[in-house]
Amino acid sequence: xxxxxxxxxxxxxxxxxxxxxxxxxxxxxxxxxxxxxxxxxxxxxxxxxxxxxxxxxxxxxxxxxxxxxxxxxxxxxxxxxxxxxxxxxxxxxxxxxxxxxxxxxxxxxxxxxxxxxxxxxxxxxxxxxxxxxxxxxxxxxxxxxxxxxxxxxxxxxxxxxxxxxxxxxxxxxxxxxxxxxxxxxxxxxxxxxxxxxxxxxxxxxxxxxxxxxxxxxxxxxxxxxxxxxxxxxxxxxxxxxxxxxxxxxxxxxxxxxxxxxxxxxxxxxxxxxxxxxxxxxxxxxxxxxxxxxxxxxxxxxxxxxxxxxxxxxxx
Amino acid sequence: xxxxxxxxxxxxxxxxxxxxxxxxxxxxxxxxxxxxxxxxxxxxxxxxxxxxxxxxxxxxxxxxxxxxxxxxxxxxxxxxxxxxxxxxxxxxxxxxxxxxxxxxxxxxxxxxxxxxxxxxxxxxxxxxxxxxxxxxxxxxxxxxxxxxxxxxxxxxxxxxxxxxxxxxxxxxxxxxxxxxxxxxxxxxxxxxxxxxxxxxxxxxxxxxxxxxxxxxxxxxxxxxxxxxxxxxxxxxxxxxxxxxxxxxxxxxxxxxxxxxxxxxxxxxxxxxxxxxxxxxxxxxxxxxxxxxxxxxxxxxxxxxxxxxxxxxxxxxxxxxxxxxxxxxxxxxxxxxxxxxxxxxxxxxxxxxxxxxxxxxxxxxxxxxxxxxxxxxxxxxxxxxxxxxxxxxxxxxxxxxxxxxxxxxxxxxxxxxxxxxxxxxxxxxxxxxxxxxxxxxxx
Numbered sequence: 001x002x003x004x005x006x007x008x009x010x011x012x013x014x015x016x017x018x019x020x021x022x023x024x025x026x027x028x029x030x031x032x033x034x035x036x037x038x039x040x041x042x043x044x045x046x047x048x049x050x051x052x053x054x055x056x057x058x059x060x061x062x063x064x065x066x067x068x069x070x071x072x073x074x075x076x077x078x079x080x081x082x083x084x085x086x087x088x089x090x091x092x093x094x095x096x097x098x099x100x101x102x103x104x105x106x107x108x109x110x111x112x113x114x115x116x117x118x119x120x121x122x123x124x125x126x127x128x129x130x131x132x133x134x135x136x137x138x139x140x141x142x143x144x145x146x147x148x149x150x151x152x153x154x155x156x157x158x159x160x161x162x163x164x165x166x167x168x169x170x171x172x173x174x175x176x177x178x179x180x181x182x183x184x185x186x187x188x189x190x191x192x193x194x195x196x197x198x199x200x201x202x203x204x205x206x207x208x209x210x211x212x213x214x215x216x217x218x219x220x221x222x223x224x225x226x227x228x229x230x231x232x233x234x235x236x237x238x239x240x241x242x243x244x245x246x247x248x249x250x251x252x253x254x255x256x257x258x259x260x261x262x263x264x265x266x267x268x269x270x271x272x273x274x275x276x277x278x279x280x281x282x283x284x285x286x287x288x289x290x291x292x293x294x295x296x297x298x299x300x301x302x303x304x305x306x307x308x309x310x311x312x313x314x315x
Numbered sequence: 316x317x318x319x320x321x322x323x324x325x326x327x328x329x330x331x332x333x334x335x336x337x338x339x340x341x342x343x344x345x346x347x348x349x350x351x352x353x354x355x356x357x358x359x360x361x362x363x364x365x366x367x368x369x370x371x372x373x374x375x376x377x378x379x380x381x382x383x384x385x386x387x388x389x390x391x392x393x394x395x396x397x398x399x400x401x402x403x404x405x406x407x408x409x410x411x412x413x414x415x416x417x418x419x420x421x422x423x424x425x426x427x428x429x430x431x432x433x434x435x436x437x438x439x440x441x442x443x444x445x446x447x448x449x450x451x452x453x454x455x456x457x458x459x460x461x462x463x464x465x466x467x468x469x470x471x472x473x474x475x476x477x478x479x480x481x482x483x484x485x486x487x488x489x490x491x492x493x494x495x496x497x498x499x500x501x502x503x504x505x506x507x508x509x510x511x512x513x514x515x516x517x518x519x520x521x522x523x524x525x526x527x528x529x530x531x532x533x534x535x536x537x538x539x540x541x542x543x544x545x546x547x548x549x550x551x552x553x554x555x556x557x558x559x560x561x562x563x564x565x566x567x568x569x570x571x572x573x574x575x576x577x578x579x580x581x582x583x584x585x586x587x588x589x590x591x592x593x594x595x596x597x598x599x600x601x602x603x604x605x606x607x608x609x610x611x612x613x614x615x616x617x618x619x620x621x622x623x624x625x626x627x628x629x630x631x632x633x634x635x636x637x638x639x640x641x642x643x644x645x646x647x648x649x650x651x652x653x654x655x656x657x658x659x660x661x662x663x664x665x666x667x668x669x670x671x672x673x674x675x676x677x678x679x680x681x682x683x684x685x686x687x688x689x690x691x692x693x694x695x696x697x698x699x700x701x702x703x704x705x706x707x708x709x710x711x712x713x714x715x716x717x718x719x720x721x722x723x724x725x726x727x728x729x730x731x732x733x734x735x736x737x738x739x740x741x742x743x744x745x746x747x748x749x750x751x752x753x754x755x756x757x
Contacts, residue, residue: 009522088639108641109513109525110594117639129643130524131594169524193527198518 160219321442322435328356336370356742359695378410383627390419408702410740461495489549508532530558557603596645632721657733
């Protein structure tokens with residue numbers, strides 16, 4: 001049976017732990033001089049990015065290459081998608097190369113679920129509209145774990161444009177599965193109705209509620225998903241009420257951001273440049289986690305894999 | 316009593332006798348095992364010399380009526396046409412259906428109506444009537460020529476698919492109704508509140524990241540139109556009620572004596588937003604959207620107590636490729652004619668939630684009443700409009716088993732109780748599936 005990674009809702013705590021420990025092993029590999037393993041030699045990974053991306057696209061590409069897979073990158077612009085080819089036809093076309101994994105980034109909710117109907121390849125959701133971004137949430141967990149932060153009992157506050165954020169949706173689900181507590185802090189217009197019941201977590205529109213959080217997860221204002229807008233009166237007022245800077249934080253609070261940052265909107269310039277902010281660590285974790293995911297979907301998840309050094313599971 | 320508004324392709328009058336079936340006609344007060352004679356397309360008369368259909372163990376009900384179907388003609392005959400849509404109706408036990416005017420182009424003038432009526436006379440398997448648009452092009456600004464359309468046999472007026480969002484235009488339509496006398500059949504949706512939404516607003520939408528369509532986008536418009544109908548002593552029929560808030564508006568209107576009727580679809584009676592989880596738009600994306608658990612309970616209660624007058628399928632065929640898009644991009648709508656009675660029988664009657672006679676009334680006489688069509692009856696002397704249903708038999712809903720050209724059914728994969736063995740529509744046989752053979756149209 002084909003395995004997919006479409007939402008973190010499909011992963012239980014053990015499965016997430018398995019991904020995190022697998023990521024650890026790839027982190028060890030990356031300490032070496034030669035940062036490439038033959039693990040997925042002869043395997044085909046197709047990255048289909050129908051929506052723009054820098055870090056996710058590059059990290060999937062590098063992850064595949066470091067595992068020695070043949071990696072093909074297809075972009076929305078410059079491909080047949082420009083000519084009106086449907087998602088189904090693009091998937092069927094690329095499926096003809098018999099890929100092992102299709103990594104899909106798409107502007108629409110449910111694009112990966114739709115694609116999975118037309119291919120036997122494993123699907124990795126690299127972000128489908130405002131729905132889910134499971135590898136982002138795994139890398140967020142891993143970033144904290146690597147810093148020695150215990151996820152159990154952790155309090156994470158997402159601040160900002162929750163409504164349009166697949167990062168917050170997947171992240172909240174993953175954090176909760178790992179025993180963390182989640183709060184969403186946003187202008188009332190950017191908190192989707194039913195959020196508390198739907199995602200589990202507390203919703204607040206008072207920025208002072210970040211005081212209780214161990215991790216302040218700053219979300220990007222997603223102008224491109226706001227249609228005709230009207231969600232906030234102005235970015236100036238948003239920034240005044242919800243922008244996160246040093247003055248709103250207490251010592252010891254960790255700050256995360258999925259990138260790309262709107263400096264001066266959701267995060268101050270000074271905080272964005274603070275080396276204590278985990279943004280760069282998140283990017284580094286991103287590649288490692290994506291190595292683990294590609295490896296797991298192609299070579300895993302059988303129990304025996306646990307005990308085999310990752311270098312030796314060549315195709 | 317054949318009605319000039321319901322067209323069909325004609326053919327020989329039905330001559331047969333159904334032996335030994337349970338005959339259930341709530342309106343005529345009939346519920347007993349007996350023979351039903353159809354001679355010359357009329358109920359009753361001498362059974363001698365007629366073909367005998369063994370109805371033992373089966374049930375004869377008045378033919379079903381659907382005041383809300385999309386026949387996609389003209390414009391999208393690739394997804395449905397009058398022949399296939401009316402065949403689906405016949406297979407589902409329907410004897411009369413009314414097509415919505417949101418075709419391409421919209422049905423909004425006498426010429427368009429005449430053409431469709433001609434087509435129905437050539438190819439319809441059951442009685443087919445048409446709603447014409449309330450406003451030209453369904454654009455919501457200028458009224459259509461309702462008086463002439465009424466004289467030609469339009470069943471009613473509807474901008475279905477869109478609301479009449481301009482309150483003044485709605486008021487004028489109600490005023491003009493005094494002349495045209497046609498029921499105003501209303502798709503209720505505040506387009507701004509619903510804007511961009513693809514499913515019911517609530518916890519499931521919040522979790523899936525899908526923009527929500529709040530229940531109030533429906534109920535506020537119903538509230539407005541009940542008020543305007545009161546003001547103008549007009550008469551309105553509310554399409555596909557989906558939300559508890561809307562049920563309350565309809566109930567209040569009825570209590571205040573406003574001439575308001577309302578329909579509910581099988582999918583809103585049976586499915587809820589939690590069923591959207593798999594993100595398959597072919598089976599789960601419709602407008603209004605599948606709502607919450609409480610809404611579904613309220614719809615069921617309101618159907619039983621009569622606040623919701625009838626059931627209508629909102630049969631909405633779509634091509635496979637349109638429905639293969641990601642959820643937010645795919646069009647709204649599911650088919651319904653062939654599954655409506657069996658799925659409601661299976662999920663509501665067999666479970667004890669809804670008495671069979673209420674289901675029959677809501678899908679037959681009440682569905683005809685809300686748009687002033689003749690109510691099918693099994694009483695002697697009536698034109699034969701009936702369905703013979705084997706309630707004990709089961710069938711599997713599969714993509715290749717439909718008479719409809721489209722397969723976007725919300726109930727694909729289900730095993731349903733209730734096989735329609737015979738449909739006699741407008742006095743002539745329309746559908747037959749006796750024994751084990753596959754169904755046959757007449």
